[in-house]
Amino acid sequence: MTRLNDWFNNQPIQSKLILTNTFVVLIALIPIVFVLFGYEYYATQQATLQEIRIQADIVSDNAAAAMAFDDATMAREALATLRASPDMQRATLMAPNGAVLASYRRYDLPQRDTERIEISTKSTEVLSWKGFKLTKPVYLKSQFVGMLALETSLDSFYHRVWLYFIVISVTVFLGLAISLWLAIQLKHSITKPLSQLMAMVNRVADEQDYSVRPVAERLDEIGDLSRAFRDMMSNLQERDERLQELAFYDSVTGLPNRHFFKERIEQAVANAKRYHMRCGLMFIDLDDFKIVNDTLGHHVGDDLLREVGNRLSAVLRNNDLVCRIGGDEFAVILENVKDLQTPAMLAEKIIAAVSLPALLHGHEVVVGASIGISMCPDFADDTSTLLQTADAAMYIAKGHTKNTYHQYSIEL
Numbered sequence: 562m563t564r565l566n567d568w569f570n571n572q573p574i575q576s577k578l579i580l581t582n583t584f585v586v587l588i589a590l591i592p593i594v595f596v597l598f599g600y601e602y603y604a605t606q607q608a609t610l611q612e613i614r615i616q617a618d619i620v621s622d623n624a625a626a627a628m629a630f631d632d633a634t635m636a637r638e639a640l641a642t643l644r645a646s647p648d649m650q651r652a653t654l655m656a657p658n659g660a661v662l663a664s665y666r667r668y669d670l671p672q673r674d675t676e677r678i679e680i681s682t683k684s685t686e687v688l689s690w691k692g693f694k695l696t697k698p699v700y701l702k703s704q705f706v707g708m709l710a711l712e713t714s715l716d717s718f719y720h721r722v723w724l725y726f727i728v729i730s731v732t733v734f735l736g737l738a739i740s741l742w743l744a745i746q747l748k749h750s751i752t753k754p755l756s757q758l759m760a761m762v763n764r765v766a767d768e769q770d771y772s773v774r775p776v777a778e779r780l781d782e783i784g785d786l787s788r789a790f791r792d793m794m795s796n797l798q799e800r801d802e803r804l805q806e807l808a809f810y811d812s813v814t815g816l817p818n819r820h821f822f823k824e825r826i827e828q829a830v831a832n833a834k835r836y837h838m839r840c841g842l843m844f845i846d847l848d849d850f851k852i853v854n855d856t857l858g859h860h861v862g863d864d865l866l867r868e869v870g871n872r873l874s875a876v877l878r879n880n881d882l883v884c885r886i887g888g889d890e891f892a893v894i895l896e897n898v899k900d901l902q903t904p905a906m907l908a909e910k911i912i913a914a915v916s917l918p919a920l921l922h923g924h925e926v927v928v929g930a931s932i933g934i935s936m937c938p939d940f941a942d943d944t945s946t947l948l949q950t951a952d953a954a955m956y957i958a959k960g961h962t963k964n965t966y967h968q969y970s971i972e973l
């Protein structure tokens with residue numbers, strides 16, 4: 562039983578549906594078949610016995626006069642009418658003293674000694690699976706004139722019952738076939754949305770694609786499941802976007818962070834090398850930023866960082882990328898730079914923009930920017946050299962008068 566249970570549990574839902582449906586139909590049909598067949602068996606048997614009794618009455622009525630007058634010829638004629646009934650096997654008419662007056666035997670049956678029949682004024686009936694035996698007293702105008710004994714087979718009865726059994730079997734078979742066909746038609750409508758959901762789950766697992774949404778129009782449990790899956794995907798997508806933001810963006814300024822910067826600088830260097838272009842890197846460190854924090858508070862410092870971020874974005878071209886890579890440090894990646902003068906001009910613009918006073922929380926705040934610039938492939942062949950050279954240039958700028966820029970060169 563446990564093994565059967567395990568086997569059933571491991572079947573696909575489609576097979577489960579078909580198996581369950583067929584099993585249920587079969588279980589429902591079994592009692593119906595039993596009741597119908599039992600009723601038909603009983604009713605047909607009673608009708609057959611009744612027919613035989615009626616035949617016995619007719620024969621005994623026809624033979625009564627012959628028996629009263631001991632007329633064997635007439636008695637045989639009365640029995641001869643039984644030939645019309647193929648189930649009738651033997652019949653005997655006996656005088657009250659037990660002597661056989663006339664007997665009948667179906668043409669295909671062997672001769673045998675006449676059975677001793679008890680002479681009595683009572684009828685007897687013996688029913689067995691082989692046949693039906695009946696004896697009954699014969700009266701002529703209330704005078705007992707002898708006995709009639711009949712022996713019949715039940716072939717017609719069994720034939721009718723057998724036919725009925727075939728009809729019922731065909732009906733059951735058709736019922737099962739129709740239910741199987743319906744189950745196969747229905748399984749698609751039930752399992753197709755499940756398969757679609759499964760495909761979506763796989764896509765989420767394989768591609769981390771949280772944008773998939775199942776259609777959830779159905780009002781049944783599968784519809785509920787689709788809606789739950791859709792809500793779960795919305796939450797997952799939101800969470801994924803939030804995680805991406807936390808992982809790649811700076812929470813104070815909203816600019817790309819150091820993590821993002823590292824990925825993009827690698828790409829910029831790789832592109833510059835592959836397409837024989839020039840890319841530039843600027844490190845920008847704010848001057849005297851700590852004073853703002855110390856005198857006006859951290860929140861003003863934060864606002865100033867945001868303001869600087871906005872000003873940098875406003876100065877730069879669309880395809881330049883500005884990132885906040887540390888406390889008061891920013892980096893700018895410049896791609897497809899035509900010449901060495903372009904970054905220098907941009908640095909001047911940045912210094913001018915950052916040095917403009919900012920009005921924050923009612924205070925006029927002024928900071929400067931020290932900028933180090935390096936170029937690939939002019940002064941660096943790979944990312945780490947580009948980072949080092951830009952950093953070195955920035956420290957030179959810082960070491961000078963602050964609020965200035967320095968472009969890395971071979972002499973450094």
Ligand SMILES: Nc1nc2c(ncn2[C@@H]2O[C@H](COP(=O)(O)OP(=O)(O)OP(=O)(O)O)[C@@H](O)[C@H]2O)c(=O)[nH]1
Nearest residue numbers: 813846847848849850851852854859862863888889
């Ligand atoms: N408000 C704020 N301050 C920060 C944040 N992260 C770092 N800082 C502060 O930024 C300051 C950076 O230090 P420094 O670069 O030495 O300060 P500085 O005054 O700019 O010094 P110089 O670069 O030599 O001019 C430190 O005081 C940090 O506490 C931040 O997210 N918000």
